[in-house]
Amino acid sequence: MEMMTVKIKRFDGRNSYYQKYEVPYEKGKTILWLLTTIREEQDPTLNFTSACRHAICGSCAVQINGNAFLACNTPLDDVLETYKTMNLTFEPLKNFEVIKDLVIVWEPKMEKMTKVKPWIIPGEEGSKEIGFLQSEEDFQQIAAPTDCILCGVCASECNQLAVNQDGYLEPFILNKAYRYIVDTRDGAPEQHLKPVLENDLWKCLHCMQCVSQCPKTIPLTDQIAFLRSATMAMGELDNQGAKHAYAFHDDVKNKGRLNETMLPIKTDGLVQTALTKIPFALRMVKKGKINPLHMPKQISGIQEVRKLYEYAEEVKS
Amino acid sequence: MTLTYAFFPGCTLESAAEELMISTKKVAEALGIELIELNGWTCCGASHIQDIDNFLSTSINARNIALAESLGVSKLLTVCNTCTLMLRTAKLKMDKNERLKEQVNVGLDRAGLQYKGTVEVTHLLWALLEDYGLENLKKKVTVPLKGLKVANFYGCHIVMPPDVMGFENHRNPQSMEMVAEALGAECVEFDQRLACCGFHAVFPAQKEVMTMTGINCLSPKEAGADCIVTPCPLCQMQLDAYQPDAQKRFDQDITMPIIHLPQLIGLALGISPEELAINRHVVDAIPALQRKLQLA
Ligand code: SF4
Ligand code: SF4
Ligand code: SF4
Numbered sequence: 001m002e003m004m005t006v007k008i009k010r011f012d013g014r015n016s017y018y019q020k021y022e023v024p025y026e027k028g029k030t031i032l033w034l035l036t037t038i039r040e041e042q043d044p045t046l047n048f049t050s051a052c053r054h055a056i057c058g059s060c061a062v063q064i065n066g067n068a069f070l071a072c073n074t075p076l077d078d079v080l081e082t083y084k085t086m087n088l089t090f091e092p093l094k095n096f097e098v099i100k101d102l103v104i105v106w107e108p109k110m111e112k113m114t115k116v117k118p119w120i121i122p123g124e125e126g127s128k129e130i131g132f133l134q135s136e137e138d139f140q141q142i143a144a145p146t147d148c149i150l151c152g153v154c155a156s157e158c159n160q161l162a163v164n165q166d167g168y169l170e171p172f173i174l175n176k177a178y179r180y181i182v183d184t185r186d187g188a189p190e191q192h193l194k195p196v197l198e199n200d201l202w203k204c205l206h207c208m209q210c211v212s213q214c215p216k217t218i219p220l221t222d223q224i225a226f227l228r229s230a231t232m233a234m235g236e237l238d239n240q241g242a243k244h245a246y247a248f249h250d251d252v253k254n255k256g257r258l259n260e261t262m263l264p265i266k267t268d269g270l271v272q273t274a275l276t277k278i279p280f281a282l283r284m285v286k287k288g289k290i291n292p293l294h295m296p297k298q299i300s301g302i303q304e305v306r307k308l309y310e311y312a313e314e315v316k317s
Numbered sequence: 318m319t320l321t322y323a324f325f326p327g328c329t330l331e332s333a334a335e336e337l338m339i340s341t342k343k344v345a346e347a348l349g350i351e352l353i354e355l356n357g358w359t360c361c362g363a364s365h366i367q368d369i370d371n372f373l374s375t376s377i378n379a380r381n382i383a384l385a386e387s388l389g390v391s392k393l394l395t396v397c398n399t400c401t402l403m404l405r406t407a408k409l410k411m412d413k414n415e416r417l418k419e420q421v422n423v424g425l426d427r428a429g430l431q432y433k434g435t436v437e438v439t440h441l442l443w444a445l446l447e448d449y450g451l452e453n454l455k456k457k458v459t460v461p462l463k464g465l466k467v468a469n470f471y472g473c474h475i476v477m478p479p480d481v482m483g484f485e486n487h488r489n490p491q492s493m494e495m496v497a498e499a500l501g502a503e504c505v506e507f508d509q510r511l512a513c514c515g516f517h518a519v520f521p522a523q524k525e526v527m528t529m530t531g532i533n534c535l536s537p538k539e540a541g542a543d544c545i546v547t548p549c550p551l552c553q554m555q556l557d558a559y560q561p562d563a564q565k566r567f568d569q570d571i572t573m574p575i576i577h578l579p580q581l582i583g584l585a586l587g588i589s590p591e592e593l594a595i596n597r598h599v600v601d602a603i604p605a606l607q608r609k610l611q612l613a
């Protein structure tokens with residue numbers, strides 16, 4: 001019989017250590033089957049959470065060989081095939097506090113979520129009497145974000161969160177804010193949006209981990225782009241993120257290409273650039289990486305590119 | 318056999334990573350790959366323009382792809398992860414959504430172009446595996462990179478999101494290892510193999526990104542790597558040019574040379590480090606390479 005070696009990171013409240021189990025391989029099972037089998041047949045002290053077994057309750061997410069998975073809807077065979085191995089290492093989700101073994105604490109995350117006011121702030125249009133009506137199309141806007149099952153996979157994989165736990169919002173919190181901002185029944189989107197901006201919205205690294213691993217395929221990074229656009233539409237343009245984005249936007253319009261020499265100045269301003277980016281710039285110049293005198297020429301076809309800009313403006317309005 | 322591609326260099330190759338332009342051209346020539354640079358390409362937006370205007374971001378990349386289509390080639394090739402992602406994202410959106418495609422084409426029409434959807438967007442790394450073939454690559458190796466321990470740093474955008482990129486399993490890609498091994502190099506295992514370099518937020522998240530850079534250098538260093546190799550000039554810039562800034566946040570020595578994928582290939586083809594412009598990196602990679610290889 002083919003055996004799998006399963007290492008699980010245990011934590012008893014004080015010490016953490018890896019424990020090894022040998023489990024006979026069976027075809028066509030799920031990751032949750034594997035955990036349950038270990039608990040039932042080998043070690044009743046192993047702690048993990050699960051409930052629905054249908055990718056609905058969101059309680060069974062774990063890290064396996066470096067990536068986060070929802071245990072109940074992930075085929076074991078897929079994971080073995082992905083890592084080309086019979087050795088699996090289980091750990092609790094990253095970027096969460098751990099209670100025991102694979103069990104993590106959700107309360108602080110829920111507390112943090114209240115920052116974005118995850119509830120509808122009713123607008124003028126509705127009332128108790130007439131209700132709060134939505135068209136089919138309006139509803140479709142919140143259909144994808146409400147698929148979130150709060151499993152924590154995105155947060156576990158988020159690279160910004162890994163280095164900025166206090167400052168940054170978990171992608172599922174951004175999703176929640178988005179969900180109320182686009183809800184047509186909500187009368188105060190800025191009240192959800194402001195806290196998003198203030199909690200390092202522009203620090204998203206665009207690494208695509210969240211959107212690539214979400215078991216519900218929620219378009220998290222498109223949402224982040226939307227949230228950024230929305231803050232700029234609100235007039236929040238005087239920050240590094242917005243200025244950086246506009247540097248690209250404007251360079252393409254003017255020349256077609258990015259002017260890397262001017263980028264720091266456009267993003268940070270002259271004074272900040274002089275303080276922080278000069279050593280970097282000198283290094284680049286010295287190695288011949290940046291030629292400070294190289295100013296991109298206008299590309300051939302720049303008039304046509306500007307027509308695309310004009311047209312995009314028309315489409316917006 | 319001559320493979321011909323439309324070539325999208327991206328702004329970085331024109332300015333801050335000219336050494337990648339130089340090495341890409343050298344390697345393509347040595348392999349007999351013809352690269353036709355798009356006339357009048359624009360910046361892909363580098364993951365920023367969609368934050369201002371999503372439709373515009375799709376439109377400018379539709380224009381880039383349309384320029385390739387008018388060359389009558391079947392593939393548009395890049396050597397930058399993020400360029401590949403931006404171009405492929407625009408393409409996928411239009412190919413999936415006929416209405417969007419038509420709308421984008423109304424704008425392109427004013428620019429005298431049409432997006433048809435006939436050209437595929439690829440990256441040099443994929444083209445080597447898919448079109449050129451590892452066996453053919455091996456035949457071209459004159460200086461096997463025996464003994465050189467490389468750390469393959471993929472960069473997120475060559476694998477994610479998988480519905481856009483889709484060349485290989487994003488949780489455990491192997492393409493870099495396959496190429497490096499075909500060149501005779503030894504690949505080290507290290508924790509940060511699939512990490513993010515943080516480049517796209519280096520301005521707003523400077524502190525965090527410098528910490529990431531330090532970790533990304535230390536992890537392969539502890540695994541015994543001689544250098545990091547990456548298929549993305551933005552990862553290269555982040556890990557190399559910002560390394561001195563990252564060092565300030567660490568007590569341990571994080572020094573780790575970072576080279577571009579075409580530079581690694583070029584070395585195995587017998588091209589000298591100078592011709593591949595390896596001497597242009599901030600962290601000098603040549604001593605580490607010299608220790609292990611008989612360089613041309
Ligand atoms: S957004 Fe996706 S990954 Fe994140 S908690 Fe919700 S369902 Fe899970
Ligand atoms: S794309 Fe942004 S939010 Fe998503 S995982 Fe990366 S840093 Fe986090
Ligand atoms: S990603 Fe960078 S290199 Fe690629 S085109 Fe865009 S700005 Fe230029």
Ligand code: SF4
Pocket residue numbers: 205206207398399471472473474475512513514515516517549551552
């Ligand atoms: S690692 Fe950084 S620069 Fe490289 S592809 Fe990913 S996000 Fe882009």
Ligand code: FES
Pocket residue numbers: 049050051052053054055056057058059060061070071072073
């Ligand atoms: S057990 Fe409910 S989501 Fe997995």
